[in-house]
Amino acid sequence: MSLFIERMINGLADGSIYALLALALVVVFRSTGQLNFAQGEIGTMGAFFVSTLTLTGLPVWLSIGLAMVLGFVVSAGVERVVVRPIEHRNPGAVIVALIGVFLAVNQAVAMIWGVDARNLPSVFPDDADDFVTIFGAPVRIARLGVIGVLVVVLFLLWLLFAKTKIGLGMRAVANNQESSNLVGIRVGSVLVLGWGLAGAIGVLAAAMLAPSAGLSGSLMLSPFLIASVAAVLGGLDSPVGAVVGGLLIGIVEAVIVGYVDFLGADMLMPVMLVILLGVLLLRPSGLFGSERVERV
Amino acid sequence: MDLPIRVARGSWQNWLGRAVLFGGVGLFMYRAVTEWSRSGLGLLADALIIAIAVTGLNLITGYTGQLSLGQAAFFAMGAFVSAMLVTGKIWTPFITDNIWTPGWTMLAAAVVCFLIGTVVGVPALRLKGIYLALVTLVFTEAVRAFFKYDRVAGVTGGATGIKGFSYLPPAWTGLEGRADLVTWFFWLSLGILIVVSILSAGLIRSRVGRAMVAVRDNETAAAVMGVNLFSIKTVVFGLSGAIAGVAGSLYALKLTLVEADVPIFGLFGSVTFLVAMVVGGAAQNWGPFVGAMFYVFVNDFARSVGEDPSGSIFLGWLVDEGTKIDGLGGVTFGVLLILFARFVPFGAVGTMRMWRSKAVLVVPRVPLGAGGAPSAEVLGEAGAVGPDQAATNIDRAEPPGLADDDPPGMAT
Amino acid sequence: MSGDALLTVSGLTAGYGPVEVLHGLDFTVGEGEIVVILGANGAGKTTTMRAVSGMIPRHGSIEFAGSDISGSKPDAIVRAGVSQVPQGRGTFTDLTVEDNLLAGGYTLKGSVEEDLDRWFEVFPRLSERRDQKAGSLSGGEQQMLAVARAMMSRPKLLLCDEPSLGLAPLITKELFRVLGTLRDEHGMSLLVVEQNAGMSLALADRAYVLETGSIVATGTGDELLADDTIKEAYLGVVN
Numbered sequence: 019m020s021l022f023i024e025r026m027i028n029g030l031a032d033g034s035i036y037a038l039l040a041l042a043l044v045v046v047f048r049s050t051g052q053l054n055f056a057q058g059e060i061g062t063m064g065a066f067f068v069s070t071l072t073l074t075g076l077p078v079w080l081s082i083g084l085a086m087v088l089g090f091v092v093s094a095g096v097e098r099v100v101v102r103p104i105e106h107r108n109p110g111a112v113i114v115a116l117i118g119v120f121l122a123v124n125q126a127v128a129m130i131w132g133v134d135a136r137n138l139p140s141v142f143p144d145d146a147d148d149f150v151t152i153f154g155a156p157v158r159i160a161r162l163g164v165i166g167v168l169v170v171v172l173f174l175l176w177l178l179f180a181k182t183k184i185g186l187g188m189r190a191v192a193n194n195q196e197s198s199n200l201v202g203i204r205v206g207s208v209l210v211l212g213w214g215l216a217g218a219i220g221v222l223a224a225a226m227l228a229p230s231a232g233l234s235g236s237l238m239l240s241p242f243l244i245a246s247v248a249a250v251l252g253g254l255d256s257p258v259g260a261v262v263g264g265l266l267i268g269i270v271e272a273v274i275v276g277y278v279d280f281l282g283a284d285m286l287m288p289v290m291l292v293i294l295l296g297v298l299l300l301r302p303s304g305l306f307g308s309e310r311v312e313r314v
Numbered sequence: 315m316d317l318p319i320r321v322a323r324g325s326w327q328n329w330l331g332r333a334v335l336f337g338g339v340g341l342f343m344y345r346a347v348t349e350w351s352r353s354g355l356g357l358l359a360d361a362l363i364i365a366i367a368v369t370g371l372n373l374i375t376g377y378t379g380q381l382s383l384g385q386a387a388f389f390a391m392g393a394f395v396s397a398m399l400v401t402g403k404i405w406t407p408f409i410t411d412n413i414w415t416p417g418w419t420m421l422a423a424a425v426v427c428f429l430i431g432t433v434v435g436v437p438a439l440r441l442k443g444i445y446l447a448l449v450t451l452v453f454t455e456a457v458r459a460f461f462k463y464d465r466v467a468g469v470t471g472g473a474t475g476i477k478g479f480s481y482l483p484p485a486w487t488g489l490e491g492r493a494d495l496v497t498w499f500f501w502l503s504l505g506i507l508i509v510v511s512i513l514s515a516g517l518i519r520s521r522v523g524r525a526m527v528a529v530r531d532n533e534t535a536a537a538v539m540g541v542n543l544f545s546i547k548t549v550v551f552g553l554s555g556a557i558a559g560v561a562g563s564l565y566a567l568k569l570t571l572v573e574a575d576v577p578i579f580g581l582f583g584s585v586t587f588l589v590a591m592v593v594g595g596a597a598q599n600w601g602p603f604v605g606a607m608f609y610v611f612v613n614d615f616a617r618s619v620g621e622d623p624s625g626s627i628f629l630g631w632l633v634d635e636g637t638k639i640d641g642l643g644g645v646t647f648g649v650l651l652i653l654f655a656r657f658v659p660f661g662a663v664g665t666m667r668m669w670r671s672k673a674v675l676v677v678p679r680v681p682l683g684a685g686g687a688p689s690a691e692v693l694g695e696a697g698a699v700g701p702d703q704a705a706t707n708i709d710r711a712e713p714p715g716l717a718d719d720d721p722p723g724m725a726t
Numbered sequence: 727m728s729g730d731a732l733l734t735v736s737g738l739t740a741g742y743g744p745v746e747v748l749h750g751l752d753f754t755v756g757e758g759e760i761v762v763i764l765g766a767n768g769a770g771k772t773t774t775m776r777a778v779s780g781m782i783p784r785h786g787s788i789e790f791a792g793s794d795i796s797g798s799k800p801d802a803i804v805r806a807g808v809s810q811v812p813q814g815r816g817t818f819t820d821l822t823v824e825d826n827l828l829a830g831g832y833t834l835k836g837s838v839e840e841d842l843d844r845w846f847e848v849f850p851r852l853s854e855r856r857d858q859k860a861g862s863l864s865g866g867e868q869q870m871l872a873v874a875r876a877m878m879s880r881p882k883l884l885l886c887d888e889p890s891l892g893l894a895p896l897i898t899k900e901l902f903r904v905l906g907t908l909r910d911e912h913g914m915s916l917l918v919v920e921q922n923a924g925m926s927l928a929l930a931d932r933a934y935v936l937e938t939g940s941i942v943a944t945g946t947g948d949e950l951l952a953d954d955t956i957k958e959a960y961l962g963v964v965n
Contacts, residue, residue: 047444053444100652100656103656104655104656104659107659108659108660110592110596111592111655111659111660112655113588113592114588114589114592114593114651114654114655115651115652115655115656117585117589117648117651118647118648118649118650118651118652118654118655119648119652120648121644121645121647121648121651122644122645122647122648122649122652123648124644124648125641125642125643125644125645125648126641126645127641128640128641128644129639129640129641129642129645132640133640133641183828183832186821186825186828186829186832187829187832189818189820189821189825190818190821190829190832192820193818193819193820193821194816194817194818194819196781196812196816197812197816197817197818198829199779199781199800199801200779200781200800200804200809200810200812200816200876201804201809201829201830201832201833201875201876201878201879202800202801202804202805202832202833202879203801203829203832204801243451243452243455243581246448246451247448247452250444250445250448250449254444254445280465282464284459284462284463285459285460285463286459287452287455287456287458287459288456288459288460290452290456291449291452291453291456294448294449294452295437295449298437298440298441298445298449299437299440302440302441302442302445303445304445308820
């Protein structure tokens with residue numbers, strides 16, 4: 019029983035990271051209908067930045083904060099400089115540009131920080147004896163911390179969207195850009211803000227993942243793919259869906275690794291495929307996604 | 315002289331123009347074979363193989379509008395099927411020792427991939443856009459995971475893969491065994507690319523091709539007009555998969571080994587094919603070739619910049635001899651992709667056509683039918699328009715109004 | 727009508743890409759006036775609305791309340807006091823009725839409670855549905871919502887793009903009555919583009935007729951209603 023709880027908590031912790039990244043993807047998709055291919059790599063870059071800052075002596079929490087600002091700026095820059103001019107001319111070419119950004123950022127990380135893996139300290143107490151006991155299971159504080167971060171981020175996002183004017187603007191732009199223009203919302207600024215926010219969240223996710231997974235250039239490659247699956251599963255325009263999707267996949271992964279011997283960790287993708295197909299064939303827009311009515 | 319000069323399609327001037335184009339490319343190929351080094355020729359062969367896979371992708375994504383990130387899965391399946399058959403890992407009682415001759419494995423790869431492709435086409439009936447793209451992407455990674463799976467390692471090679479096979483040039487080619495291996499694969503890839511391109515172009519011009527474009531432009535309207543969505547989506551997915559399977563098969567035979575963990579069998583491969591397609595020009599006959607060439611050679615150039623920056627024009631003055639900058643090649647290529655998407659958003663072929671159309675415009679010949687009206691043949695000749703509303707309709711001099719806010723048709 | 731017109735448009739040219747839709751329009755809207763631009767499909771009505779609101783590139787002169795807005799961005803134009811009720815309502819379907827109105831007041835600084843209360847009073851049906859998603863409202867209700875939302879920014883000029891489109895005649899009558907009230911009781915000036923000649927000309931103080939991008943006739947609402955060519959072309963009356 020205690021092993022089960024330990025595994026579930028770990029699953030939720032990993033799931034929280036997927037959920038965070040999926041949230042970032044959804045925030046961008048809702049406002050621009052684009053999937054930010056480079057989201058994971060910007061996160062990786064942020065994580066390396068955290069590493070550099072902590073090595074100069076800054077406390078971890080501050081380094082993460084500053085790295086999140088970097089992630090915000092880079093992501094916002096991508097929207098303004100790369101996506102917007104291209105979307106004007108040919109929306110289909112945006113994918114190619116974002117793949118270019120993916121590649122450039124991924125390799126820039128190698129260029130600046132080299133190709134060797136390194137360690138990233140956790141912002142939570144993470145020594146061998148830093149755990150609590152829940153129902154007899156040893157649960158690392160660091161892992162609980164990650165879940166806690168997700169909860170805090172969700173709360174802050176809720177505050178932003180439901181209670182602030184800017185949040186109202188973002189919801190309006192996500193729903194109808196033309197009408198947003200007509201009521202005087204500066205759509206361009208809202209888009210930049212949305213992308214920037216997603217970038218910051220992506221960096222946060224990476225900073226949460228790196229301490230346990232090790233910090234290397236390929237840190238976010240697999241999580242990005244899984245987070246994309248989570249976002250689609252939940253419905254690409256639903257933040258709630260992103261979180262549910264992320265946590266769900268985290269738990270499925272824990273179950274497969276722990277209890278399904280004949281599959282093993284490497285077979286996560288085939289399982290994902292089956293689940294994805296199962297859900298999407300019943301609800302083609304994801305669990306919580308909204309159906310777009312098409313007028314012919 | 316009044317520009318643009320109008321040339322009727324099918325006229326001798328049109329054929330002359332085509333001959334010049336093919337002649338130019340042919341000359342290029344001839345020089346490659348006779349003058350290039352083995353590694354250069356090998357790179358060219360790789361580009362041709364990628365072009366084959368992209369031709370398949372162009373059918374399902376470019377012309378039928380179903381965004382597929384699953385091409386790498388079929389590429390991998392083709393590669394593994396070939397490898398497994400050539401090394402006798404699959405039980406085929408009608409073949410001696412179960413060991414197939416390499417040439418036939420390509421056909422087997424095509425058939426297997428076609429069948430699986432049609433099955434993959436079924437979800438496409440329910441899923442649209444990014445949702446479909448993601449499912450195909452997961453499919454790709456799932457296929458790769460399957461080939462790595464240790465419980466089927468006996469057949470698929472598992473984590474270590476399958477090695478130790480080859481495809482030597484047959485005697486009738488006049489080439490000599492191992493020494494001419496690269497040349498053999500060059501000719502083989504070129505030949506198959508030509509065949510696949512001709513078949514693809516033929517398909518696009520046919521009624522099926524028009525149905526494909528109708529599905530891309532407005533699925534509901536197409537269905538209402540009698541297009542069988544099920545048939546089109548499954549068959550075209552099957553065809554595109556089969557073509558990718560042949561490409562994968564070539565890839566495996568050329569490399570003489572298959573291993574599940576290589577990037578081209580996964581997300582990276584699917585993305586490569588998509589980028590090559592868009593960069594070359596979606597829904598263009600020459601798009602896959604141009605896109606693949608761009609991808610392979612520009613990538614190679616970028617890599618060489620990274621390995622020896624002091625030699626390059628841009629950075630030579632900044633950097634000392636002998637320094638190597640990790641990742642510079644990748645950053646260069648990434649930036650080039652961004653610049654390309656920004657300044658050549660409709661792909662190389664689409665944009666080149668646009669420019670050429672300012673000088674020479676190919677117009678449909680208008681054979682008159684019984685009533686003096688343009689015959690039905692001609693009405694289907696207007697040419698496919700790229701999925702990204704590219705200026706590929708050769709009767710227009712520039713892309714349809716993609717003005718800042720609204721597409722035409724919303725004006726009242 | 728006092729002194730200089732509130733909105734003066736001269737030589738307005740606009741289009742989409744290589745296609746020019748408006749070929750140099752001249753029209754004005756005075757204070758406290760309802761001006762109707764009548765036009766069939768394809769005449770350029772929505773293009774005109776888009777041009778005035780700054781949504782598409784345009785050439786020519788557009789003067790509003792003494793300042794030149796021909797080069798201004800959409801949000802600046804809203805702040806200057808021009809608000810649009812777009813064609814097809816354009817409500818924020820995923821947002822509640824109340825949020826729609828709050829979005830309408832986006833450009834206002836400070837509290838918008840009073841404005842919110844005022845417009846809920848003018849449109850009591852909206853008040854009943856204030857927490858419902860806008861997408862679940864009927865066509866007529868959404869049209870009222872779109873009008874109320876546009877009014878939230880405290881405009882001086884209201885642009886209405888085919889407000890009667892898709893609405894039953896009874897609802898349209900009510901809608902036009904509301905538009906009239908805006909002029910009479912709230913001091914608004916309105917520019918309405920419409921296909922529905924009968925009701926809109928009855929409401930209008932002045933009107934223009936737009937045909938394929940050019941203005942071909944102008945007069946008071948009554949004059950045009952009585953005109954034979956107009957009657958034939960837009961009212962289906964055969965002489």
